[in-house]
Amino acid sequence: MRRAPIKKVLGILGAISLFGIAIAYSFPILYMVYSSFKSEQEIAPPSWTFNPTLENYRTVITPDLLSHLTNSVVVTLCTVLLTLLLGVPVAYTIVFGKLRRPMAHYNWYITTTLLPAVAVIIPIYLIVNWLGLLDSVVVLVLLYTAIGVPLMVWMCTTYMSDIPVSILEAAQIDGATRWQAFSQVMLPIIRGGLISSSLLVFVITWNEFLFAVSFTFTESGTLPVYMNRFMTQQGLFWGKMSAVATIAVIIPIILGFVAQRSLIKGLLSGAVKE
Amino acid sequence: MLPTKEAALNVTRNRVNLFALPGLVVVLIVTQVPFLITVLMSFVRWNMRRPDLPVAFNGIDNYVYILTDQDFFRVLLNTFKITVFSLVIALVLAFLLALAFNRKFPGVAIARSLLIIPYFVMEPVIGIVWKTLMLSPSFGINDVVARAFGVAPISFFSSDNALKTIILLCVWQWTPFLFLILLSGLQSLPEEVLEAARVDGAGALRQIWSFKIPLMRPFIEVAGVFGLINLLKVFGIIFVTTQGGPGVSSANLPYYVYRTAFYDWQAGRSAAISVVTVILTLIIINVFFRTQRDVRER
Numbered sequence: 001m002r003r004a005p006i007k008k009v010l011g012i013l014g015a016i017s018l019f020g021i022a023i024a025y026s027f028p029i030l031y032m033v034y035s036s037f038k039s040e041q042e043i044a045p046p047s048w049t050f051n052p053t054l055e056n057y058r059t060v061i062t063p064d065l066l067s068h069l070t071n072s073v074v075v076t077l078c079t080v081l082l083t084l085l086l087g088v089p090v091a092y093t094i095v096f097g098k099l100r101r102p103m104a105h106y107n108w109y110i111t112t113t114l115l116p117a118v119a120v121i122i123p124i125y126l127i128v129n130w131l132g133l134l135d136s137v138v139v140l141v142l143l144y145t146a147i148g149v150p151l152m153v154w155m156c157t158t159y160m161s162d163i164p165v166s167i168l169e170a171a172q173i174d175g176a177t178r179w180q181a182f183s184q185v186m187l188p189i190i191r192g193g194l195i196s197s198s199l200l201v202f203v204i205t206w207n208e209f210l211f212a213v214s215f216t217f218t219e220s221g222t223l224p225v226y227m228n229r230f231m232t233q234q235g236l237f238w239g240k241m242s243a244v245a246t247i248a249v250i251i252p253i254i255l256g257f258v259a260q261r262s263l264i265k266g267l268l269s270g271a272v273k274e
Numbered sequence: 275m276l277p278t279k280e281a282a283l284n285v286t287r288n289r290v291n292l293f294a295l296p297g298l299v300v301v302l303i304v305t306q307v308p309f310l311i312t313v314l315m316s317f318v319r320w321n322m323r324r325p326d327l328p329v330a331f332n333g334i335d336n337y338v339y340i341l342t343d344q345d346f347f348r349v350l351l352n353t354f355k356i357t358v359f360s361l362v363i364a365l366v367l368a369f370l371l372a373l374a375f376n377r378k379f380p381g382v383a384i385a386r387s388l389l390i391i392p393y394f395v396m397e398p399v400i401g402i403v404w405k406t407l408m409l410s411p412s413f414g415i416n417d418v419v420a421r422a423f424g425v426a427p428i429s430f431f432s433s434d435n436a437l438k439t440i441i442l443l444c445v446w447q448w449t450p451f452l453f454l455i456l457l458s459g460l461q462s463l464p465e466e467v468l469e470a471a472r473v474d475g476a477g478a479l480r481q482i483w484s485f486k487i488p489l490m491r492p493f494i495e496v497a498g499v500f501g502l503i504n505l506l507k508v509f510g511i512i513f514v515t516t517q518g519g520p521g522v523s524s525a526n527l528p529y530y531v532y533r534t535a536f537y538d539w540q541a542g543r544s545a546a547i548s549v550v551t552v553i554l555t556l557i558i559i560n561v562f563f564r565t566q567r568d569v570r571e572r
């Protein structure tokens with residue numbers, strides 16, 4: 001009789017402490033968002049009471065920041081789109097095509113995701129410089145697509161090999177062409193997988209720093225580049241810095257909230273099944 | 275293994291292979307071709323800021339230089355420390371968090387989402403927030419805490435502490451992703467086995483040690499591989515916080531490659547370090563996969 005209420009209280013306490021742990025873990029970011037609404041005097045030294053103000057945002061939202069934000073959006077969206085366009089057919093060919101050694105292809109794509117990007121940075125710098133394409137959005141999109149495609153292949157191969165062959169056969173017996181079977185039967189089945197792999201590519205592209213900082217400057221720099229420059233130039237103004245940083249991270253964090261678990265399913269089901 | 279459904283669909287497929295060509299070409303051009311150039315460049319003497327000095331073949335001089343350079347070995351050791359310590363700490367932490375958060379309570383989705391925020395934050399922001407708001411000895415949380423205990427704030431970026439601070443940041447960044455993988459794993463465990471263990475009177479610790487950990491092995495391995503791959507490549511955090519310093523005390527191989535190329539402008543030497551980095555990465559990943567296979571076969 002008395003155990004039920006005790007259990008309930010323990011359950012509530014457990015839930016509260018788990019919330020506490022989660023908040024403590026992300027405290028640096030939460031504190032950053034919080035600081036972005038404080039005036040500079042209230043941040044250093046930190047005071048817990050403050051008058052919320054949008055002053056920092058008003059100061060930091062400049063044409064320069066907005067142009068970097070636009071670059072980030074354009075580069076990321078183009079990359080996700082191109083990655084889908086190029087990656088999905090590769091996965092399709094690996095699973096359903098007539099490659100002589102499909103597993104060799106699959107492994108090759110996975111290996112490329114393992115290798116450090118610094119290993120190609122000088123040649124790419126020299127080539128891009130030689131082509132006169134330093135500081136251009138096109139180069140970033142191309143580089144990020146090459147990072148995204150192997151990831152897309154990895155995840156989509158998994159989703160596609162989960163599709164029962166009989167479904168595609170049935171579609172073809174019913175007189176569907178190969179293209180119809182692909183676009184009207186298979187794509188809808190793996191739609192969830194496509195969305196979560198696109199999200200993963202989105203987050204990775206949005207946050208990419210090494211290539212961005214090496215190949216772009218003021219014209220086509222993305223938010224990580226802006227962030228880095230802001231730190232060097234105005235690193236003493238923590239309130240403004242927090243505001244810029246909040247703007248820079250808000251989109252991927254929201255996407256992460258939305259996607260949460262489905263995000264890693266594609267990576268997992270392939271790797272764990274064996 | 276992935277089943278390829280070659281036999282199943284009996285249509286002419288040769289044209290289908292062309293379908294994969296554009297993707298293949300892009301990845302090939304951006305990754306493999308430049309890497310071949312890197313390999314060639316590693317045998318060349320080339321200072322990018324001195325056009326007057328000819329670019330010249332110099333055999334294995336670059337390799338001799340780095341293999342006799344103390345800084346290189348310091349950086350190699352740092353890379354090893356960052357990878358191993360961050361990976362082990364993050365895995366243990368992620369496992370404990372996964373155990374704790376693998377239950378239902380109101381708002382569990384929100385709590386989990388809060389926990390995984392760091393994974394979605396770009397490295398420059400991670401670096402900046404920790405360097406200023408958190409760890410700054412003057413006005414950061416570091417100072418608040420130190421005052422509360424009446425001690426002097428720790429200088430997290432001194433030559434003694436810089437590397438440890440980098441490890442701290444890496445752990446903080448990667449634990450959430452490993453947590454997600456392990457949580458999926460825990461939720462996929464066969465309920466009957468755990469129930470049977472419970473009925474047989476296995477305590478909580480016993481359940482974890484004798485049932486959950488062995489059953490979770492594939493997930494722990496996947497988390498390990500992901501952590502390993504990404505921790506070997508750490509760059510942005512170092513770039514923003516310590517610039518590899520003081521000296522090279524907190525530089526890892528990727529950062530050192532970058533610095534040799536874009537601060538010292540030694541293209542050839544930097545290429546040689548890249549080649550060594552790639553070879554080491556391949557060796558480490560192979561060893562990792564092989565030990566896993568051995569453990570599984572045993």
